[in-house]
Amino acid sequence: MNDDDSVTRARKILADYRASIDNIDAALIYMLAERFRCTQAVGVLKATHGLPPADPSREAEQIARLRRLADESQLDPDFAEKFLNFVVREVIRHHEQIAADKNGG
Template identity: 40%
Template sequence: MADLTELRTNIDDIDRQLVALLARRFNCTEEVGIYKDQHGLPAQDPSREAQQFQKIAQYAQEQGLNPEYAAAIFRHLMDLVISRHRELRSVSK
């Protein structure tokens, strides 16, 4: 069994990777927000969200992660993105 220091080092490595992936994701969603603003689309798309949550639950199950944990994390991410899309809309007006 790994010692505590090794376990924490592994967690730190994963955290770095997660932050890099989050940065990529937020760069993409920023572009989506700009597109939505330019084309008069709403900041939130409930249909798209429902599709995403179905995929996220499937991905979580495939990886042995509790789908409720994944849904809670992605709900927060999506709420941040929606908020940012609303900011972009208010800035452009």
């Protein structure tokens, strides 16, 4: 196989991987949207009943579980924890905003 053929093959393999990456990214966006739909409802429930926006003991359980799942699936557990913390921080910010709006801003 000459160099041109091997580059053509490599480009085809790259395009196939990128098609999968694009599908996975789309799935992540849909899953995140669904998760935020749930957490928005949780925020309203908490604000209505005077419950605190954050729940550190629940978060500790989630981190332990996701670190275990990451380990089992060959994903870096530190990355899994950072990702969850990133998402949860945003959720808590939404919950604080919902509670503030409910109490007159």
